[in-house]
Amino acid sequence: MIMDLKQLRSRRSGTFWGGILPYLGYVLQSGVAFLFLFCLIAFAAWYTAFIRHLPEGLPIRWISLALLAPFAAAGGFRTYLQPPDTVFLLPQEARMRQYFAPAWRGAIIRKYMIQAIILLTLWPLYMAAEQSPKPLGLTALLLAALSLLLSWGSWRELTLVSRRSAYGCLLLRWAISFLAVAAWLWHPSGRALLFIAVLAAAYAAALRFPPRYAVPWEVLISAEKAQAARVMMVLGWFVEVPGRAQRVHTRRWLARAGERIPWEPQQAYRYLLTKSYVRSDMFMIILRAGVVGALLAWLSGGNMLGSAVYLFFVFVIGVQLSELRRVHSESFWLNVYPLPQGSRRRSAVRLVFRIQLWAAALMSLAFIPSLLDGRIAETALTLAGGLAVTALQRVYAGRKGKDEEDEDEE
Amino acid sequence: MTPMPVLEIEDLSGGYNLNRPVLHDIGLKVMPGEMVGLIGLNGAGKSTTMKHILGLMNPQKGEIRVDGTTRSQNLEQYQGALAFVPESPLLYEEMTVREHLEFTARAYGVERNRYEERSAELSRMFRMEDKMDSLSIHLSKGMKQKVMIMCAFVARPKLYIIDEPFLGLDPLGIRSLLDFLMKLRSEGASILLSSHILSTIENYCDRFVVLHRGRIIKQGTLDEIAAAAGMPGQPLEQIFYSLVQDGE
Numbered sequence: 092m093i094m095d096l097k098q099l100r101s102r103r104s105g106t107f108w109g110g111i112l113p114y115l116g117y118v119l120q121s122g123v124a125f126l127f128l129f130c131l132i133a134f135a136a137w138y139t140a141f142i143r144h145l146p147e148g149l150p151i152r153w154i155s156l157a158l159l160a161p162f163a164a165a166g167g168f169r170t171y172l173q174p175p176d177t178v179f180l181l182p183q184e185a186r187m188r189q190y191f192a193p194a195w196r197g198a199i200i201r202k203y204m205i206q207a208i209i210l211l212t213l214w215p216l217y218m219a220a221e222q223s224p225k226p227l228g229l230t231a232l233l234l235a236a237l238s239l240l241l242s243w244g245s246w247r248e249l250t251l252v253s254r255r256s257a258y259g260c261l262l263l264r265w266a267i268s269f270l271a272v273a274a275w276l277w278h279p280s281g282r283a284l285l286f287i288a289v290l291a292a293a294y295a296a297a298l299r300f301p302p303r304y305a306v307p308w309e310v311l312i313s314a315e316k317a318q319a320a321r322v323m324m325v326l327g328w329f330v331e332v333p334g335r336a337q338r339v340h341t342r343r344w345l346a347r348a349g350e351r352i353p354w355e356p357q358q359a360y361r362y363l364l365t366k367s368y369v370r371s372d373m374f375m376i377i378l379r380a381g382v383v384g385a386l387l388a389w390l391s392g393g394n395m396l397g398s399a400v401y402l403f404f405v406f407v408i409g410v411q412l413s414e415l416r417r418v419h420s421e422s423f424w425l426n427v428y429p430l431p432q433g434s435r436r437r438s439a440v441r442l443v444f445r446i447q448l449w450a451a452a453l454m455s456l457a458f459i460p461s462l463l464d465g466r467i468a469e470t471a472l473t474l475a476g477g478l479a480v481t482a483l484q485r486v487y488a489g490r491k492g493k494d495e496e497d498e499d500e501e
Numbered sequence: 502m503t504p505m506p507v508l509e510i511e512d513l514s515g516g517y518n519l520n521r522p523v524l525h526d527i528g529l530k531v532m533p534g535e536m537v538g539l540i541g542l543n544g545a546g547k548s549t550t551m552k553h554i555l556g557l558m559n560p561q562k563g564e565i566r567v568d569g570t571t572r573s574q575n576l577e578q579y580q581g582a583l584a585f586v587p588e589s590p591l592l593y594e595e596m597t598v599r600e601h602l603e604f605t606a607r608a609y610g611v612e613r614n615r616y617e618e619r620s621a622e623l624s625r626m627f628r629m630e631d632k633m634d635s636l637s638i639h640l641s642k643g644m645k646q647k648v649m650i651m652c653a654f655v656a657r658p659k660l661y662i663i664d665e666p667f668l669g670l671d672p673l674g675i676r677s678l679l680d681f682l683m684k685l686r687s688e689g690a691s692i693l694l695s696s697h698i699l700s701t702i703e704n705y706c707d708r709f710v711v712l713h714r715g716r717i718i719k720q721g722t723l724d725e726i727a728a729a730a731g732m733p734g735q736p737l738e739q740i741f742y743s744l745v746q747d748g749e
Contacts, residue, residue, distance in 0.1 A: 339595045339638055346597075346634070359607035363593070366604075370595040370636075423591050427555055428608040429580035 094183055096190035103171035104193075107319065111326065118329040130403070137396045138212075142219050146392065151220035152276045156269065158213055162206050163237045164268035166245030168194045172315050177308045187306050195246065202238050210234065225280065233287070237271050240291050249310050250303040257310075260298060267294050321372065327414050338372050345369040357431050360419075361438035367418050368442070373411065380408050381450045389457040397457070398473040405451045405477045409484040412443045416492060436492035444485040451477040505569050506530040507582070507660045507691040508554065513563035515553050516715075522561055523549045524715045531660065531691045536682065538702045539695040540737075541712035542745055547695040548588065550712070551662050554693075555585055568659055581609060584653035588665040590645035592637035598624075598648050599633040602655045609656040616655060623651040626677050643669040650678055654685070661685070663694040667701065679705055703737040713745050 170191065172180075180187070210231060218224050244264045251257040271290055274283040317338040349365035352358050368374055384404025391397035416439045419425055425435065455477065458470045508531040516523030524546050531537050541547050552558045554565055556572045556579070564571060568582035592601060599620070606616035624630045627647045637645060646669045653661055661682075667675050682692055682705065696702050703723065710720040719726050723740075727733050730740050 339636060341636060354607060354613050356608055356610045359604060362607055363596070363604050366600055367593065367595050422593075423587075424593075426557060427580065427585055428605070429577050429610075430608055431577060 094186075096180075096183060096186055097193065100171060100190045100193055103173075104169070107171060111322065114326050114329075118326065133399065133403075137391070137400070138216070140396065141391070142216055145220055146390075149220045151217060152273075155213060155217055155221075155276055156273050158209055159206075159234060160265075160269045160272040162202065162209055163234055163272065164241050164265045165202065166198070166242065166248070166264075167201070167318060168198045168246065168249075168311075168314070169318055170194050170311050170315050172308070172312045174312055176312065181308070184306050195242070199239065199242055202242060203235060206234055206238060207231075225275065229280065230275065233275055233284075234272075237268065237287070237291075240295065241268055244294065244298055247298045247303070249314060250305075250307045252302045252304060256301040260301070263294065263297065267291075317372075324372065324414060327417060328410055340370050340372075340374075342370055342374075345374075356429065357434050358438065359428075360425070360430055360435045361442055364415060364418065364438060364442050368415060368446070371418075373414060376411060377408055377446065377450060380404060380411065381454055384408075385454040385457040388454065389460070392460075397461075398469070398476065401454060401457065401473055402476050402480055404454060405447070405480045406484070408450045409443070409447045409481065412447055413484075413488060415439055415443055416488065436489075436495075440485060440489050440492060443488060444481065447481045447484065448478075451481055504533050506532050506566075507568060508693060509566040510550075510554070511564050511566075513550075513553060513560050513565065515558055515560045515562070516549060517558075519561060522715070524553070527563070527712075527715075527717055529710050529717065529720060531693050533659070533691055534686055534689045535708065536686050536692040536694065536706050538706035538709045539693055539712060540697075540699060540702075540709055540741060541695075545712040546715040547712055548664060549715075551585070551664055551693075551695070554583070554662055556580070582658050583660040583662055584609075584656045584658045586649050586653045586661070586663040586666050588668060590642065590649050590669075592640075592645055592648060594636065594638045597634050597636055598629060598640070598651075601637065601648055601652055605652040606655050609658065611656060619655045619657070620651075623654055626681060627651060627674060628677075643671055643674060646670055647674055654681060657685075657690075659689075659691060661690060661692045661694075663692060665696055666694065667696060667698055675701070699738045699741055700736065709737065711741065711744055718744055 168191075180190075183190075210227075214227055241264050244260065244267075248257045248260045248264070251260065267290055271287045274286045274290075277283075278286070320338055348369045349362050352362045352365065381404070384401065384407075388397045388401040388404070391400055416436075419435075451474075455474050458473060461470045508529075510527055510529050513527040514522045514525055527546075527550060529537070539547050539550065549558065553560055554567070567579050570578050570582075572579045593604075596604065602620050602623070603616065605611075606613075606620075611619070620633075624633055627650070629644065629647055629651070632640065632644060637648065640648065646666070650666060653663070666678055670678065679701070682694075686692060694702065694706065708720065708722050709726055711718050711726065719729055721729065723737060724733070726737075726744075727735055727740050730743055732740050732743060
């Protein structure tokens with residue numbers, strides 16, 4: 092009997108999302124639907140006002156490049172592969188194309204949907220700010236073709252034998268995406284298309300040479316683990332979900348983080364959490380949220396909208412950081428090591444507070460132009476608001492942690 | 502004056518299900534400076550006994566004392582008096598070998614200069630010097646097991662609970678581990694060790710506890726067990742084989 096690989100993949104996908112489904116009710120109950128709607132309305136109001144009163148010399152081509160190129164370059168395949176597959180599916184290696192086909196399709200469809208949303212949202216701003224705009228249809232077609240090529244490239248990277256080559260190809264993929272979109276935005280259509288075609292051909296040719304695995308089992312299993320962890324992480328913002336595997340980044344430049352933490356059992360958990368944080372996905376997410384928040388606040392010109400954007404991002408960063416409280420919730424060693432009672436909760440709350448405070452302080456740099464314009468009172472009020480949001484989230488986290496601790500003791 | 506046992510288990514029954522306990526009336530002691538081998542077939546209850554000692558499972562009946570206290574009386578003293586080496590390495594993927602040792606030392610309240618000395622000695626002994634700054638995900642299984650052992654040894658508690666420590670270790674690693682255990686024992690540490698490699702532990706343990714189907718069927722020195730089994734002078738493996746055959 093031949094194993095139905097397509098059905099196996101579909102069953103696994105069903106099991107994964109079936110496991111997520113029960114949590115969605117809780118997500119809605121947590122007020123996320125309301126918050127999402129509120130954010131959407133607030134964004135729509137801000138965006139409409141922003142388009143009506145466009146600032147002079149808005150770098151629209153750079154903004155378009157920053158919004159369109161990353162989504163064309165991004166990869167991300169859900170294979171639902173599991174470690175035992177290296178034993179049980181290995182004999183099916185020659186037929187694995189059947190198994191992976193839905194993963195490729197799914198990745199492309201997801202990418203197209205996200206791109207459509209980004210493009211349609213961006214377009215009114217682009218048309219208002221660009222003096223010689225490109226046609227929407229042709230831009231969409233170009234992005235679709237580019238996304239297809241780069242998705243193929245992203246899959247190809249996963250199959251490369253040398254991880255160093257794969258890393259090189261990843262950089263190449265992002266460079267191609269930015270170059271192609273930039274060529275389209277800055278140059279006349281004909282010349283840009285010719286350049287993009289040559290670039291695409293060179294990229295496709297370059298990816299043919301490095302040696303590849305037929306199926307890169309270990310890479311795919313690790314990538315799948317990371318993808319699943321990401322879904323669970325997003326879910327974890329709203330509801331308690333069981334322990335999730337985190338992707339680990341070496342980040343040698345942060346190797347010394349946590350070394351100055353006082354050497355005492357009370358602070359041992361803070362040491363562990365700091366190490367976990369600086370090597371997690373969350374670190375980059377917070378960094379990105381901080382940069383985007385500061386950028387949007389700065390683009391808003393430091394007015395009321397800018398303040399709202401700033402406060403919103405301080406809040407979102409706090410919500411994201413609250414995930415840190417759950418990072419080691421099921422750690423074996425924390426039940427065995429003699430950590431002082433309550434030190435886990437206290438360490439987590441303090442660490443989250445410090446990081447959020449740093450993020451709020453760094454994002455406040457966006458208000459330097461407002462200060463220079465003499466709007467000292469408004470700016471001080473905004474920054475005080477950021478501090479208040481951070482403090483309130485700390486109080487909430489402290490209370491919640493205490494309640495959970497009391498429940499555990501009962 | 503008789504010294505106080507470092508580990509004392511009295512009349513312990515426990516398991517995953519109240520109606521079907523895995524352990525039945527377990528009673529054993531480990532004295533200071535003593536190394537006790539906990540031996541039994543797969544499923545005999547060795548790991549379950551260890552989980553009860555660690556506090557990962559609650560006894561249905563009986564009491565466990567470590568360093569003279571129960572978990573409910575003084576949790577920090579109880580936990581601070583023992584270190585555990587699990588059968589399968591359990592490491593934080595995002596931490597390096599050095600950071601694991603440091604976290605353990607911080608949690609157990611080991612002074613910084615002591616930690617530095619111990620860490621250097623252990624990394625040399627287990628030939629891990631060039632791996633100290635590697636993330637644990639990049640280590641082989643044997644190396645991960647070495648990290649687990651090093652973490653337990655950096656803490657220097659009174660009692661070591663060691664579950665199948667030889668799995669995955671190379672012959673030099675096994676030798677280093679046994680040498681270090683002997684050193685710790687001579688310094689007064691107590692060790693409860695489970696292993697299936699009876700020919701190895703036969704020469705190192707002071708006493709043995711034979712578990713079978715959740716009950717202790719014999720305990721004592723090798724000579725005492727051999728005498729009780731009617732097999733004087735026989736190796737531990739033969740005695741154990743005979744005991745569990747009779748217990749079937």
